[in-house]
Amino acid sequence: MTERNYQPGEFYDYPLIIKKLLNTPLIYAPDQEIVYRDKMRYTYRDLNERIHRLANALEKKGIQPGDxxxxxxxxSNRFLEAFFAVPMMGAVLQMVNWRxxxxxxxxxxxxxxxxxIVINTDFLPILETIREKLDNVEAVVVIAEHGTIPETRVAIDAVYEEMLADALPEYAFPDLDENTKATTFYTTGTTGDPKGVHFTHRQLMLHTLSAAVALGAYETIGRFRSDDVYMPITPMFHVHAWGLPYVATLLGVKQVYPGKYEPEMLLKLIANEKVTFSHCVPTVLQMIATSPSAKACDLSRWKVIIGGSKLSRGQAKAAKSLGITVYTGYGMSETCPLISLSVPPKQMKDWDEDRMLDIVVKTGLPLPLVEFEVLDDDGKPLPHDGMSAGEVVFRTPWLTRSYFKALEKTKALWQNGWLHSGDVGHIDENGYLQITDRVKDVIKSGGEWVSSLDLENILSQHDAVLESAAIGIPDEKWGERPMMIVVLKPDFVDKVTPDDLKQHMKQAAQDGKLPKYGVPDRYEFVDEIAKTSVGKLDKKVMRRLYR
Structure with a gap:
């Protein structure tokens, strides 16, 4: 690496930039492994060299700072290499949601x-249909997922592994301004075009350091430390896989990348590579837990953060029965994303099940350097009493500062110095945040709010329910009434009726877990519940179907 000459007495203004993250694992764990499925295995030394080769290759293809x-x-390991090489050059990494x-x-x-564009050959059919409509793309590099390049109409400029093999193993990564844009991706809403979210080197560094402290410094049953084995099961195109590949790299842990999500392969990797730490949305956890192979796999050392959608008590209980340690993480695309964790204390191992479930399904405590509040309709903070609900707002140094080229949407996002989440929640006297709904998903019946997340949580505890979603449907008398869309467990199909589920909800109301006016009247059994491209419940689709 070449550096400029410094004058005597001139200090080095140390920038918080992504290339600095690589220094630590290369000292502490240079021979630790990085694994891709059952296809590739190499060390952090190799990772560093491949990052340098990728930067040289991209520069040769015309990529300059700002591109x-x-x-x-x-x-995959290729995505991990791009997480570093592209922003370290001063270019911007766009993580494309291929769903x-x-x-x-x-x-x-x-x-x-x-x-x-760098693209896996599995996604070439998508690119074939859109290539001529891409205005600025000058080159396409393909990743030969299966070892060969299929026939395609797309003009291919290079093959990833061949391109790296031909590139020089050293690249002079510059000391960038830490406020240089590093990454971008797009988040979809209920209407309009996707919104561009972006983050700087400084923001990613601070998020990485804070997450490492939150996950590793406290005495909890869900700790993530250098002796763990990490496997993400959150798409790397979605908010940097929650930023945890950066944390894993800083810690120098063994990293395992699963490629396409297939239950058998995921369980095989957990067993063979001795995976101890992952993160995913509830539907992926459910996919793994209900696989026939799960019962034969020792999952007792596996810790999993659940985010994207609420972790229900039923899902947490099912995971615990398999020996899995689960707890909640919370954030948004706009927050880089981690804001809070329900990191349970170590003594929780001795708690009874109800007390344990109460903690792990909470939205959680703020990460270091995070501030959050709940505001009333006038924008005033509400008391931290565990009951007063309002819109959740944030402050932390890694929040996106704007939507890319979208001034009006940015004005709605940032108000009075707080980032507005669009989530409804409350904070209790111990500082725990609990999200109760999205503003747009709140069900208002007879002038009273009914939490769709509470309904889903309670119904998940019925033995017959595999998955459920609550939405509001129009009602002439009450304005809106809650409705449940339900997937039954295979063993209960044709054995359980909507009235059985309604009785379960009525009992919850009698037990004080739900207001009586909140008991849904309608229960619709389906084979599959609509999901978004990142595995969240797609309630806008459900409302469109049932309204």
Whole structure:
């Protein structure tokens, strides 16, 4: 690495930039392994060299500081290499959500002004249909997922592994201004085009350091430390896989990347690579837990953060029965994303089940350097009494400062110095945040709020329920009434009726867990519940279907 000459007495203004994260694992754990499925295995020394080779190769393809590189891939070592090489050059990494519609992918790539695409061959059919509509893309690099390049109409400029092999193993990564834009991706809402969220080197560094402290410094049953084995099961295109690949790299842990999410492969990797720490949305945990192979796999050392959607008591109980330690993480695309964790204390192992479940399903305590409040309709903070509900707002140094090229949407996001989440929640006397709903998902019946998350949580505890979603449907008398959309466990199909579920909810109301006016009248059994591209319940689709 070349550096400028310093004058005597001139200090080095140490920048918080991503390349500094690599220093620590190369000292503490240079021979630790990074694994991709059952296909590739190498060390942190190799990772560092491949990052340098990737930067040289991208520069040779014309990528300069400020240019955007778009990546379509599964959770893989290649994505990890791009997490570092692209921003370390001073370029911008765009993580493309390949689950979006073709029109949305076209919009996001054009809006981000991507100049080069790195794409897994599995996604070439998507690119074939949109390539001619991409305004700024000058080159396409393909990742040969299965060892060969399929026939395609897309003009291919390079093959990833061949490109790295031909590149020089050293690159002079500059000391960037820490406020240089490093990453971007797009979040979809209920209406309009996807919104571009972006983060700087400084923001990613501070998020990494705070998450490492929150997960590793406190005496809890869910700690993440250097002796863990890490495997993300959250798409790396979604908010940097919650930023945890950066944390894992800083700690020098063994990292395992699963590629395409297949229950058998995930369980095989957990067993063979001795995975101890992961994160995912509830639907992925459910997919793994209900796999026939799960019962034969020792999951007693596996700690899992659940986010994206609420972790219900029923899901937490089912995971515990398999020996899995689960707890909640919370954040948004706009928050980089981690804001809070329900990190349970170590003594929780001795608690009874009800007390344990009460903690792990909470939204959690703020990470170091995070401040949050709940505000009333006039924008005033509400008391921390565990009951007073309002919109949740945040302050922390890693919140996105704006939506990319979207001034009006930014004005709605930031008000009076707080980032407005669009989530409804309350804070208790111990500082725990509990999200009770999205503002747009709150069900208002007869002038009273009914929490869809509470309804889903209570129904999840019925033995027959595999998954459920609560939505509000129009009602002539009450304005809106709650309705439950339910997937039954296979063993209970044709054995359980809507009246059985209604009785369960009535009993919860009698026990004081739910207001009587909140008991849903209608229960619709379905084979599958609509999900968004990142695995969350897609309530806008459900409302459209049932309204």
């Amino acid at each position: 955007t590189v778009a990546v379509f891939d599964y959770d 979006l519609s073709a029109d949305q992918i076209i919009y996001t790539i054009n809006h981000a002004e991507a100049k080069l």
